[in-house]
Amino acid sequence: MNGEINFNVNINENINQIKGVLGNSNDLLVRIFDINTKKTVIKLAILYISGLADEKKLDNLSLEFNQLINSNNYDFQKSLDTFYERLKASFLCSSKAMEGFDYETLYNQILSGNTIILIDGYPKFLIFETFGPESRSVSEPTSQTIVRGPKEGFTEKISTNISQLRRIIKDKSMKIENMTIGDLTKTSVAMVYLDQIAKTEIVDEVRTRLSNIQVDGILESGYIEEFIKDDPYSIFPTVLNSEKPDSVAAGLLEGKVAIVVDGTPFVLTVPAFFTDFLQVSEDYYHHFIIASVVRIIRIISLFLSLTVPAIYIALTTFHHEMIPTPLLISIASQREGVPFPPFFEAILMELTFEVLREAGIRMPRAIGSAISIVGALVLGQAAVQAGIISAVVVIIVSLTAITSFAIPNYSLSNAIRILRFIMMILANSFGIFGLYVGIMILVLHLSKLKSIGVPYLTPYAPRIYRENKDTFLRYPFWKLNNRPSMTSKSKEPRIKTNAPISGDKQQQELK
């Protein structure tokens, strides 16, 4: 069954064995036919799995086969070798033809949707690439919606995804390295990078990490993300995922390496920095002042989402003097008659919100509206009116909810969501002091993190002044001269026009 050369040459025996190994499943189609030559009759067999092979490609193949059979000018007098070579050469135009001579290859190829042609009495077989399963067409990404910019997203098909990248970057330096990961799923994974920009160390590191993955199956790029992450226990994402070809292409232009995984529209980009998770491709399509302000709003949202409930708990249980008197009067009057301490109150409402959020995602669409009614009316309003929860806490929970939605990356948003609870516990035990220590530990942790060997807080720590132009603020394009030095080896400026271009200036330069 395995082994290389001992391919059984008898075609009927072969077919029976293949059928047996594949469990006599009825989606394996076998066609046996004869080719009459002047001297002998050559027996051929075509095998493929019906659902995996593309109908169109099969049609083409059979068309060419018909031509071959009908044109009787094939004179195979010498041997099967010449017949085989002629056969192989005559199909080159329709689809890729490869050859194989052992069972292992045969099973792999047939299960990958390719078509096999066996020749009776000959130890080699031909493989035609006919893989083309049913797949989704390119559509708008659902997880990253935008107002302005390309609306197409990646699909589950790796070849479509790579072609989308190819269509954006039409340069010969874009390299694609294919590999197969997963002992059973044999998922094809492609590493895409720009040869002249990406740092060789990073590319090599990514390649080694990917090739060292030993697992039975890869079902989504999240598997790969967890395997190649530098600090596997850290809650912060150090691998960026995106559903949008334009943002992946932007990463490639900065010297990053994209990892495209078959079967998922989420393409990974490494190395990823903390600031990358707060940026959106749309930032670059709008005016730079607007983009900068929006980025600042996102950073404020991140901070608020992390700390607002903790600050509320700290102020109401420890630091009453820090609340302005009129506000204190209002909070005190609202808290009058509320049976729970602020910490419990806040935890209760935050948990309720998290449950609502989780339920909202998992619920069937049709009953989704019921969730919002229960959440908003029953929990929010009734709890306040019944005096179980104070109105301030409802405001605070809504604020954290809104601010957490303003974080563009879902992975980072999730991390902040969990850390918020830790901050609340710290605030309840040590007040503002605890919150402060918590934030300090968080910053230390962030500075320790690395993404494929590159510090996570680049360009803040290590501080690179020149590259601070595209972090909290987005400078105009004509100021973003250099590629990030941590990821790109090319010292060539990416923007060669210095000032805003105007006709007058060009004329002056000409003179």
Next chain:
Amino acid sequence: MKLKKRAFIIIILTTMLCIFLSGCWNNRRIDSLAFAISMGFDKTDKGILLTVEVLNPHAIASQKTINEPTVVLYTEEGQSTNELVRKIITQSSRKVNVTHLQTVVFGEEFAKEGISDVLDYLTREHQVRTDLYFVVARENTAYRILNNLTKLDTNPSVKLSASLKASDETWAGTRTVKVIDLVNSIISDGAEPAITGVIMTGHSKVDDNLDDLKEVKADPLKIIDLAVFKKDKLVGWLNESECKGYNYVTNHVPSSMTYVEDRDYGIIGLEVIGTKTKVEASLENGKPIITVNMKIRVNIESATDKIDLSKGDNIHYVENLAEAKLTKNVGLSIMKAKRLQSDIFGFGDVVHRTYPKEWEKFKDDWDKEFAKMPVVIKGTVRVVKTGTISNSYFMKEKK
């Protein structure tokens, strides 16, 4: 490896213990505290009568209307302030918290005995904010001042501190003092403290009857006059115009209203939009002389039809009238202070700064030196604008 794992678990456990065992320590919930917003101090036979006005959040709660006052008064008699504050728990279900103390009211009798003990408590206690205001109840006790309900601001103490703050910025006739300034002026050799007074107007009855609030009447509390202290003891009062003089000398009139009166032109209202006062000291025959130089900018706010404001001479005339009134007010307030032998203007500090060596001679007996010292008052008033119109509309009709 095993050791490392065990060490890790021990670290985690100790951190958890730190967090959860200390959880209740010093944890004070808002609804378990009684927030004192003002304190009153009166003198009694037993020592101090402490009146604490505490917020009643129950009554402020917006949705329900409860026939309850927004504040609750607690009184306690004894010797030591901090003991009395804590002792209120015997009357109230909640512990008194002084972090939001806004005003401190001294009864007149108490102020005469000295306020330094209270100031020590307020500056030593870490919970007290430093932005609270002081007032002295003129011819009254602090208890009676605090035992009033006010309008507009439902809360008497909030009303008191709000009107103190507002009048400090917009009216020259009052003066607020923060705790730091008060302590500084007490310990300084060349300056004495002065605190705004508060009186009860005729309307008020001493009870906290809510029905009283339903009548359309003015608030029972009025900020007026200035209590003059010598060290920490009350020695006398400046009336409203003298208080204005005091504020002009100490450069503390961000904005105010005044008027000048003339036989021919009637009453002309002026808005003070800026003052700049320089106090300088000089020595003559070894004795100090103080020169007060005031530059005041005013706008004309109201005028009668008798004066033609389009003429420069008339404007000058108004300026001269205002200068005369200003120097008179300032003179009166300095005279009063001299009579009380209390240098509330801080002239001593000016002498100290200018002549540090000679100051040693006057230092010990500055009160008497101050009473004898000649003070030169120079006032310059400049009219900047005459408002949005120049002459009164009614002037033409008479012609």
